Amino acid sequence: MKLSLDASSSVPPFEQVRGRIIAQIDDGTLVAGTRLPPVRTLAGELDLAANTVARAYKELEEAGYVETRGRAGTFVKGADAAAARGAAAARTFAETARRLGLSSAEAIDLVRAALRED
CATH class of the missing domain: 1.10.10.10 (Winged helix-like DNA-binding domain superfamily/Winged helix DNA-binding domain)
Known part of the structure; x- marks a missing residue:
């Protein structure tokens, strides 16, 4: 390395x-x-x-x-590292969404929209 x-x-x-x-x-x-x-x-x-x-x-x-x-x-x-990193990213996003005052539904809508952006 x-x-x-x-x-x-x-x-x-x-x-x-x-x-x-x-x-x-x-x-x-x-x-x-x-x-x-x-x-x-x-x-x-x-x-x-x-x-x-x-x-x-x-x-x-x-x-x-x-x-x-x-x-x-x-x-x-x-191989499980990708899932662990995804879970960590999801936790970070959830904390940010809460801090911004977004509802769960709004946060999920944002994730769905982001996943469609390829």
Whole structure:
């Protein structure tokens, strides 16, 4: 796995790490079962604090992209990852719809309309 960060970017380093790993998973560079480098190893390669990489890995796990298997390491998740990411996106949308004061019916109508836009 090869990652590079943009030191001049306004995007925080943990978000850059997370985003680049997601991009590699989405484009097939990182396939299911691929072991990610240990937190300290990747932090050293990127000249970051270990906590920065650990935060990126934690957020990737919460979003369903990877799973941590204790001392065995962190691995790219398999086929169920798409469903987990979809569920996370749905939760985010539902929270936004509530914040905007949309009814359930209005929110569902918006999703249906968006799905038809291909």
